[in-house]
Amino acid sequence: MNCPSVARRWLLAVALFSVSCMALAYNPFQDDVSGTPQPSRWPNDSVTYYVNPTTGSNISTTGGGSVQQVIDNAFSMWESTPAPFNNLVLTDLKATDAGTSSLTAPNANDCQNVIGFDDTNTADFPTGTIAFTEVSTVSPAGTTYSCSGQQETSVLPSQLVDADIEFNPQIQFTTSLSPGSNQFVLESVALHEIGHLLGLDHSGLADAVMFPFGDTTAAGNRTSLSLDDLLGIAFLYPSPNFAASTGELSGTVELAGTGAFAAQVLVVDVSTGNVIMDRLTNADGTFNILGVPPGNYNLLVLPLAPNESVGLYTLGDFSGWSCGYGENSEPCCDPTIDRLCSGKLANPTNYTGKFY
Ligand SMILES: [Zn+2]
Incomplete structure (x- = not known):
C-alpha cells in the first residue's frame, strides 16, 4: 500500500x-x-x-x-x-x-x-x-x-x-x-x-x-x-478542439554548447509585447510548449546558469517543482499526514522565488 x-x-x-x-x-x-x-x-x-x-x-x-x-x-x-x-x-x-x-x-x-x-x-x-x-x-x-x-x-x-x-x-x-x-x-x-x-x-x-x-x-x-x-x-x-485550434512551439536551449536545464522560455506576442506563456526547459535543454493560440510570437530565453561552487542544479533544487509534496518515503496513510506536509509547506525557504 x-x-x-x-x-x-x-x-x-x-x-x-x-x-x-x-x-x-x-x-x-x-x-x-x-x-x-x-x-x-x-x-x-x-x-x-x-x-x-x-x-x-x-x-x-x-x-x-x-x-x-x-x-x-x-x-x-x-x-x-x-x-x-x-x-x-x-x-x-x-x-x-x-x-x-x-x-x-x-x-x-x-x-x-x-x-x-x-x-x-x-x-x-x-x-x-x-x-x-x-x-x-x-x-x-x-x-x-x-x-x-x-x-x-x-x-x-x-x-x-x-x-x-x-x-x-x-x-x-x-x-x-x-x-x-x-x-x-x-x-x-x-x-x-x-x-x-x-x-x-x-x-x-x-x-x-x-x-x-x-x-x-x-x-x-x-x-x-x-x-x-x-x-x-x-x-x-x-x-479535440485544443489540438485542432492551437499550435506547438518546441526547440532546444543551449548554454556554452550544451543543453541548458531549467532555462525559462517566454512566449512574447509580437503585436502586444505581452508574455502569454512560458516553460522551463527539460534536463537536456529541450522544451515543448503546447496549446499556443494562433498568432506571431518571439521567444525570449532566460537561462538559469548553474552555480559553479555547488555544481549543477537538480530538480530538487527548485522549490516550485516539488515544494510541499510529501516524500514517498515519509510515513504516511496517517491522519497527521496533512499536518506533516503542511509543516513542510510552511517553511519560508520553500516560498522564496515562488510567491514574491
Ligand atoms: Zn492558490
Missing part, C-alpha cells in the same frame, strides 16, 4: 496589488516519476465534488446567489468557458456535484473532494489566508492507495486522488459580484481554489485566476478565466 503525497496551496490576501516581473504562466501540479515531471490530473477527464453547506455569518448572500450556486457556477466555468481566440471550449473536463458532506477539515484519505466553510482549526489558516486547497496525488501508474478504507489502483503517471477546499471562516465573503469593503467575492476565490482541485498550481500572470494573491479590490476579484487559465485546464483535460 502506498500513500498519497499531500500538498496545500493557500490564497493569500495582500494589502497592495503589485505586479512583479515574474512571468510564469499556467503550471500543473507535478510528480517526479523516474526523473520525469508528470502533470497531476483526474482520470477520465472527470471529477466529483461535495459541498459542506454549513456556513457562518462571514458569508453574505445579499445581492447574490446561494453558496451552492456560486460553487456550481465556478466549476461550470472551468468546464465550459470558450477560449477567446476561437470561441471553442478547449477542455473535456466534466465536474459533477455529488451532494453534501459534513466534513469540516481536509481528509486526504477519503477520496471525497469536499468544499467547506466551517474549518474551525485556526492553525489551518496562517495569517492572511483567504482559503486553501489540499491536494493529494499518487504516482506512478499502478500505485495502490487507500480510499475510505477501500484499496484502489491508480491509472495515470501522476493521479489526483483527493482534494479538499476550505474557506477561512474568519474572512468576509459575498456571493454578490459587487463586494462591500473588506469582502472577497466568493466566486473569485472559489475559481482559484477549484483550479487547484483540478490540478493547477499557481500562475505568475497577474490577470490569471491562478495568480496566488487576491484582494478585495476590483483587480483582485477575478471572476472570469484568463486565457492562461483556459490553456492550463485544456492542457490537463484536452478536448
Whole structure:
C-alpha cells in the first residue's frame, strides 16, 4: 500500500496589488516519476465534488446567489468557458456535484473532494489566508492507495486522488459580484481554489485566476478565466478542439554548447509585447510548449546558469517543482499526514522565488 503525497496551496490576501516581473504562466501540479515531471490530473477527464453547506455569518448572500450556486457556477466555468481566440471550449473536463458532506477539515484519505466553510482549526489558516486547497496525488501508474478504507489502483503517471477546499471562516465573503469593503467575492476565490482541485498550481500572470494573491479590490476579484487559465485546464483535460485550434512551439536551449536545464522560455506576442506563456526547459535543454493560440510570437530565453561552487542544479533544487509534496518515503496513510506536509509547506525557504 502506498500513500498519497499531500500538498496545500493557500490564497493569500495582500494589502497592495503589485505586479512583479515574474512571468510564469499556467503550471500543473507535478510528480517526479523516474526523473520525469508528470502533470497531476483526474482520470477520465472527470471529477466529483461535495459541498459542506454549513456556513457562518462571514458569508453574505445579499445581492447574490446561494453558496451552492456560486460553487456550481465556478466549476461550470472551468468546464465550459470558450477560449477567446476561437470561441471553442478547449477542455473535456466534466465536474459533477455529488451532494453534501459534513466534513469540516481536509481528509486526504477519503477520496471525497469536499468544499467547506466551517474549518474551525485556526492553525489551518496562517495569517492572511483567504482559503486553501489540499491536494493529494499518487504516482506512478499502478500505485495502490487507500480510499475510505477501500484499496484502489491508480491509472495515470501522476493521479489526483483527493482534494479538499476550505474557506477561512474568519474572512468576509459575498456571493454578490459587487463586494462591500473588506469582502472577497466568493466566486473569485472559489475559481482559484477549484483550479487547484483540478490540478493547477499557481500562475505568475497577474490577470490569471491562478495568480496566488487576491484582494478585495476590483483587480483582485477575478471572476472570469484568463486565457492562461483556459490553456492550463485544456492542457490537463484536452478536448479535440485544443489540438485542432492551437499550435506547438518546441526547440532546444543551449548554454556554452550544451543543453541548458531549467532555462525559462517566454512566449512574447509580437503585436502586444505581452508574455502569454512560458516553460522551463527539460534536463537536456529541450522544451515543448503546447496549446499556443494562433498568432506571431518571439521567444525570449532566460537561462538559469548553474552555480559553479555547488555544481549543477537538480530538480530538487527548485522549490516550485516539488515544494510541499510529501516524500514517498515519509510515513504516511496517517491522519497527521496533512499536518506533516503542511509543516513542510510552511517553511519560508520553500516560498522564496515562488510567491514574491
Ligand atoms: Zn492558490
